[in-house]
Amino acid sequence: MKIITADQRAKEKRGFKLVIAGESGIGKTSLAKTLDPKTTLFMDLEAGDAAIEGEPIDVIRPSTWQDCRDFATFLGGFNPSLSEDSAYSEAHYNYVCSVYGDPNEMLDKYDTIFIDSITVAGRLCFGWCSNQPENRSDRTGKLDTRAVYGMHGIEMMKWLTHLQHIRSKNVVFVGILDKKIDEYGRTNFELQIEGSKTGRELPGIVDEVITMASLTSDDGKQFRAFICHTMNQWGYPAKDRSGKLNLLEEPNLQKLFAKMSTVSTERDMEFVDPNNVKLVGEANA
Numbered sequence: 001m002k003i004i005t006a007d008q009r010a011k012e013k014r015g016f017k018l019v020i021a022g023e024s025g026i027g028k029t030s031l032a033k034t035l036d037p038k039t040t041l042f043m044d045l046e047a048g049d050a051a052i053e054g055e056p057i058d059v060i061r062p063s064t065w066q067d068c069r070d071f072a073t074f075l076g077g078f079n080p081s082l083s084e085d086s087a088y089s090e091a092h093y094n095y096v097c098s099v100y101g102d103p104n105e106m107l108d109k110y111d112t113i114f115i116d117s118i119t120v121a122g123r124l125c126f127g128w129c130s131n132q133p134e135n136r137s138d139r140t141g142k143l144d145t146r147a148v149y150g151m152h153g154i155e156m157m158k159w160l161t162h163l164q165h166i167r168s169k170n171v172v173f174v175g176i177l178d179k180k181i182d183e184y185g186r187t188n189f190e191l192q193i194e195g196s197k198t199g200r201e202l203p204g205i206v207d208e209v210i211t212m213a214s215l216t217s218d219d220g221k222q223f224r225a226f227i228c229h230t231m232n233q234w235g236y237p238a239k240d241r242s243g244k245l246n247l248l249e250e251p252n253l254q255k256l257f258a259k260m261s262t263v264s265t266e267r268d269m270e271f272v273d274p275n276n277v278k279l280v281g282e283a284n285a
Helices: 006-011 029-034 065-076 090-100 103-107 118-130 145-164 197-205 253-261
Strands: 017-022 040-044 058-060 112-116 170-181 187-191 208-216 222-227
Touching (some): 017 197, 029 170, 029 253, 065 090, 065 145, 090 103, 112 118, 118 145, 118 170, 145 170, 145 197
Parallel strands (some): 040 058, 112 170
Antiparallel strands (some): 170 187
């Protein structure tokens, strides 16, 4: 382990890790067309690449959870702290390279990996976990659902963390956003993914959580936008670790990456003196 100086860090190629959430049909998959097709690899888990039909974008089509783990290892290398029989270990990496070839030759040209979608990845993972013998009762042979969900959460976090550690490439995870209303009539938005662990911990792993939504302007016109700030009036999930994005941004990934990559002054935190604020519902003095 060594200290990386500020100058060295400034020269490193830096990729961003994003989650783009939105309702089905809002145009999330079509965002791949806003990227440079020559440097984008589209991971098609939904068999939904019709949205990029005619675009000169390379595609990979994993069909199983093992395919997903293999690709993450091929892309991100191995974790030296893992035992040889573990996924993402050096032995796993060597096996994947023996099957697919030299990752440097095959992957160097790509700046962005577009994963469509994390929702389907979660389903593939859940199916794989359901077939693991340790998740069945020794006595009855029945599936232990709690054990399956526990393994699913662990597996998904390992996969996402391994992809998050790929410093030199942008990784975009697309996911479906569910709108739910609780018993008190309050609206909540949740990423559509099996189990609660992944949806709960994912925002802490990635750099950016962005909701793509349809909004209405003051003159009544509808438009699509990226919602990028945690504090927003619609209650959409969002987070901007870069500190360079506005509340609303144009739904264009190439422009978004360019903006996050710029060297800028620190964004001031919004602050209001609480002594001078009258809260909503507060009685007039």
